[in-house]
Every structure is written in C-alpha cells, then in structure tokens.
Amino acid sequence: MNRKAAAGDQTISFAWIFMLFFIAIMLVGGVVLFFGSDIDIRGIESAQMSNKVKDCIISGKIDMKNKLELEEIEKKCGIDEKVLTDYFLLSISKEEEQLIKIKDATSCDFKGTEDNPYYPRCRDDSFIFNGESYSIKVGSHQFSRRGLG
Amino acid sequence: MTKINGKRGASDILHSTIAFIFILLLFTFGMWYYIYQQKSGASVWEDYYAKQLTIVMNSARPGDIIVLDVHKATEIAQKASVSFESIFLISDQETCVRLSQGRKTCYSFFNRVDAEIELRTGVPGNVIEIKVLEEKE
DSSP states (O other): OOOOHHHHHHHHHHHHHHHHHHHHHHHHHHHHHHHOOOOOOOHHHHHHHHHHHHHHHHTSSTTSOOOOOHHHHHHHHHOOHHHHHHHHHEEETTTEEEEEEEEGGGGGGGGGGGGTSSSOOEEHHHHEEEEEEEEEEEEEEEEEEEEEE | OOOOHHHHHHHHHHHHHHHHHHHHHHHHHHHHHHHHHTTOOOHHHHHHHHHHHHHHHOOOOTTTTEEEEOOOHHHHHHTTOOOGGGTTTEEEEEEEEEEEEEEEEEEEOOOOOEEEEEEEOOOOOOOOOEEEEEEOO
C-alpha cells in the first residue's frame, strides 16, 4: 500500500476508535442519567458517629481529663477502630484543647471543594457539659464497594 | 483505487482487519456486559440496600429487632437466580448485598454490634428481620 493510502487508512481507524469511545460514553451517560447518581449517606453516618461520641461523653463512659486513645473510643464508645480509621476523620476538643485526632479533620473546612464528590461529608457539633465546652468534628469519606463475591 | 504492493501489503491489511475485528468484539462484549449488569438495576439496588442497612446498624442497640421491607431486592434476586439466603449478609462490621450472580456491594458500619438476619416472605411483601446482638469477641 502506498504511504498516502496508509495515512488515510490510519485516519479512518482513529475516527472509528473515537466513534466506539463516543458510543460507550453516551451509553454509560444514558445509564447514569436513567438511574441517577449513587445515594450519598456520608453526611448521615457522620451525624450518627457524632451523636454516638456525644452520647459517650455525656454518659461519662470515657475519661475526658486526658488525651483520648483509639482503643478507649473502641471499647467504651462501641465504635470500631478499623472502620473509624479507614473511612472517617474525627477530632474531639475540650475547651480548645484537642483530645484526639484521626486524620486531618481540617479538610472539612475547605468550603471551596464541597462540590467535589470525593470530598468528605462532615458534621460539626458543639455542646456544653458540666460547664465545659466540647467540640466534635466528624467526616466520612466512605464509598460502597462492589466486587466479586 | 489502492494499489497493494505484493504479499506484504496484503498481510498488512489482514493484520489491521484482524485488529479491528478484535477491538470491535472487545467493545461489543464490554458494552453487552455493562448493559446486562445494569438492566435489572441490580447494582443500584445493591447500593441502596447496603447503605440502608448500614444506617440501621449504626444506630442499632443489642436487643433491637428491626424489620425492613426488601420486596424489590427479592424480585431482582429471583430474576438473577440468586438464592434468598445469600442476598443479605451482615458480618465483620460490613453489610453486603448480592442481587446478581458473582457480584456484591458492601458498606461498613462503625457501631460494634452483631446481627442475625431472617428473611420472611409473604407478610404480605418480603421483609428481613434483623436481630441485633452484642458483638462477639
């Protein structure tokens, strides 16, 4: 085959592959439009976690005089350590003093990236208990996992 | 008209045609598989039920008995020949839902509790009864 014909042939191949990609994107787009995007419960589970920690503090299950350990949160508050460290951000403060920090919960304050679906969904709670002010910040970045099984 | 330079040119055309056919088959199979997976909405419903169970498990206390309507899930599972016993699984801090053969969707819950699930059919729809238990050490 001469060179010009070969170049023309390659151009057609490129257009053909591009067309396949275009069809695939349209098809996936159609499915997403039909079924809608995934249900997002990260905000709900952040609120649930925040309430659980708050209940734990108010019921006096954990000693809030010292720095908190993960093990203490797991055993006394009934929050699984692995799930907490894998999928959540957590910060508990008493009178501006941070008692525990799991990952950097300050990323919850980046308001500019709220539209980003991969940005954690957070919950801030403040309350006064026994004359001392407490602040709980929880964020979830968990997504459902679909796999073989 | 394209001039083919002997056997080498013919061989080039044959190779590119085979490559095109291979890509086309790969594409067709990929799209067919994707549409087949989506047609029953199995992945969407798996995601929905896994997350609903997670919300329930996060706020459950040992001793609670929770009843959830899962009629839609059982309909999809029946069409996909998935046995009812294997649709819902709660273990190791995870809720998993299987509505298609060989695939499941899982989501983790942080509340340290265990659960026993019993599927009850025809009450009048199909429901699952979740008995929340103390976590086994």
